[in-house]
Amino acid sequence: MKSEKLFIFFGATGNLFTEKIFPAFYHLIRRRKIDNFRILAIGRRFRDDQSYKSSLHQSLSNKIPNFDSSVLDGLFLKTDYYQGDIYDPQSFLSFLNEYHLKNYQEILFYLSTLPSIYTRVLRLIEKINQQIPSNIPKKIIIEKPFGFNKDSFIHLNQLFNKLAPERNIYYVDHYLGKDTVQNIIVLKAENWFIENLLSARYVKEIRIVVSEKEGVGSRGQFYEETGTIRDIFQNHILQLLSLIAMDIPPLCQEDKIECSSFIGSMQQKKREVIQNLKLPDTKKIYLGQYQSYIQDISNPLSKTETLIRLPLYISSQRWSGVPFWIITGKRLAKKISYIEIIFHSTTSNENRMIIEIQPEEKIDLVIQVKIPGKSLLSSPVRLNFNSLGTFGINSPEAYENILIDCYRGDKTLFPDSQFILHSWEIVDKLRNLINKEQIKVEKYADNYYYAEDFLI
Structure with a gap:
């Protein structure tokens, strides 16, 4: 052999x-x-x-x-x-x-x-x-996407299980291969003050943004099958949300990456977040389609969404009342993906933590400091981390991490079938709500709006 x-x-x-x-x-x-x-x-x-x-x-x-x-x-x-x-x-x-x-x-x-x-x-x-x-x-x-809805995923999973056991099935979400996304695990697990600050007691709201400048390009057929809800929301967005919101289990001291007890505990904690997600009032849901989309796919009748904005809520004591604002869309003014945590503040200048995933991979903490020579007048400043500036090396591309993890059998960053099942339940509920309330897909100008412009 x-x-x-x-x-x-x-x-x-x-x-x-x-x-x-x-x-x-x-x-x-x-x-x-x-x-x-x-x-x-x-x-x-x-x-x-x-x-x-x-x-x-x-x-x-x-x-x-x-x-x-x-x-x-x-x-x-x-x-x-x-x-x-x-x-x-x-x-x-x-x-x-x-x-x-x-x-x-x-x-x-x-x-x-x-x-x-x-x-x-x-x-x-x-x-x-x-x-x-x-x-x-x-x-x-x-x-991804792993099916089109809950029922189709169940069917796919049955086919997978005929071919290989669950431990040998790898569901790829390339966002989880990015070093900054992986850093969320260490940031929470090994900086206990940050894990404790991430709760309703200290957090006013959280924004998860995936903003893209390009349109669908040559992926028109794929996008007509998925739309942004299935393409981005069902996987990238819900993965990021679960990582930032979950109760982080303790990292293993012997082997932090390949410890099976840590992997199992983390998957369970992520599932708990997804199972407790609640949808908002329909008035807070916005669906958009960029102006030139119908030309890109040669279908003037398409109602496929290329942008969605909505807040999600988690039914737990830790996150009671905190909105997780989701904004993701194509043909926006700037290509950027980030998680922004906005803390309660006694001033108009709010403390924030910004975990930028792309184009740069960095973490900023915005705090107030005294302006030199100005009595007690203050100004916001950013405390910054990025791999290149700190370690002198660029992070590997996401697919490098994904391929090497598949090769070695490391499933730390791959969702399990139960997480995906629950994520489809949320998507199906959202789709049903959109259809029931007949929420229309609105047109928006190509590359004109920033993601933040869609916030209420």
């Missing part, structure tokens, strides 16, 4: 794989973080291995600073391309007979396809499994 692990990527000619996943492998090899693996890339666009790798070479060389072709050559030696169609799987299954799957240490199936074909891909994987000895571990890695 080979010591290598085999990644099998479905959708390997799509935007996600070529723009995010494959460049992450390049950086991991360049930093010598990963070695014993192979990639089998399955796609439809390119006829052969040479044309596929030529396209990847052009893409990476154009976008990566200080590009090193020898690193990419090494990655290409580990990569095979197969032009296949999941609607005609027999030739692919025949090809796999020659690929000697039984010789690999572990096989990781990665779905980077449209959500609408997940079921068909999983049925293909079920057939592939028949060629793999039962003693070889298999992992299923799937990109």
Whole structure:
């Protein structure tokens, strides 16, 4: 048996794989973080291995600073391309007979396809499994959104469980791969005064913002299937909310990352937050669609939302009465994602903690200090942390963390099926409320408004 692990990527000619996943492998090899693996890339666009790798070479060389072709050559030696169609799987299954799957240490199936074909891909994987000895571990890695509603997720999860146990199913939310998001765990667990300040006693409100300048681009078909509620709210937003609001369990002193008791406790605490979420009055819900969206997707009748604003509430003593304002949208004036915690204050200049996720990864604490020579007059200042300024290095890209965690079997930052199930319950309730109250999708000008402009 080979010591290598085999990644099998479905959708390997799509935007996600070529723009995010494959460049992450390049950086991991360049930093010598990963070695014993192979990639089998399955796609439809390119006829052969040479044309596929030529396209990847052009893409990476154009976008990566200080590009090193020898690193990419090494990655290409580990990569095979197969032009296949999941609607005609027999030739692919025949090809796999020659690929000697039984010789690999572990096989990781990665779905980077449209959500609408997940079921068909999983049925293909079920057939592939028949060629793999039962003693070889298999992992299923799937990109959000995980279904379209609660019922569809239950169906997907049943298919997953036929292929692999829950511990080997990895639900990818790339926001959880970002270092600043991971830092929320350490910020709360190892700075106890911060964990204690995060409660209704001290916090006035919390804002969670995911603001994007670009539109849907080439993802029009995907976006018509999801909208911003399924694309961003169901996963990124609810994950960020649960991390900042949960009662953090104590970190393990022996092995802080891979301690199973910590992972289990954290998943439970996140589920408790999601299970206690309450929707607001309908008057506080705003749905928007940027002006040029219908041209982008060539559908003048589309009612798909590209922006949502609403407050959420948590039914718990810790967070009683505190609104968690959610604002996420496309074609806004600025690309930025952050969590802003606004504290109760005795002055008009409120104390705030801002955890910026992108474009910079940093944490700011806004406090009041005395102005020199001005008696007791004060001014707000920012106490700032960022990785580059403090440690002299940039944080790794999110997909680097995701791939290495899947490779090593570290599930700290991956949601479990119960969290996803409860998140779909919230989305289904929100969707039902929108339909019942007939909340209209309003037009907004492209790249004119900031996310904060939509706050009440």
